[in-house]
Amino acid sequence: MNIGKVAIIYYCALLSIVPLCFVVYLTDDFRGALKFEYWNDYLFTLMFISCSFFSLIFLLTWITCTDFNSPLLSQIVSVMRSILSTYVGMYVGGDYIFNVTNFFGLNLSMFGAFLYTYFNFSEEHAKATNKVPNKSKKEFGIKEEKENLIV
Secondary structure (H helix, E strand, O other): OOOOHHHHHHHHHHHHHHHHHHHHHHHOHHHHHHOOOOOOOHHHHHHHHHHHHHHHHHHHHHHHHHHHOOHHHHHHHHHHHHHHHHHHHHHHOOOOOOOHHHHHHHHHHHHHHHHHHHHHHHHHHHHHOOOOOOOOHHHHOOOOOOOOOOO
């Protein structure tokens, strides 16, 4: 069964609507959304609809990127985007309050994401070029014995 990009988006939305409604019901967020004071503001409504539309476009381009390239490249792009948006958000938004523990945790998380992506990419790149990293016996202190080949 070969489904297209739009069908993937449709099924993702269809499968996520039930858990979303359940969480909204549990947290009573629906009443808060109905009481939101800016629903009558045309600029807010326009921005809300624009954000919804562009999130759909973003998801479609994400699926297209994964389709044309590889899931690994999509993962690398995602990690780099997250790192960039985290660090830019720390300086641009104005709502980040510096705390040594928080700053250390963010840097550790970003470093871990970068290392995970790097090692994942190195492994996939080695497999693609048929140079799978070989855990040699030298790494473990075991002497290699030469095999006698009879021709």
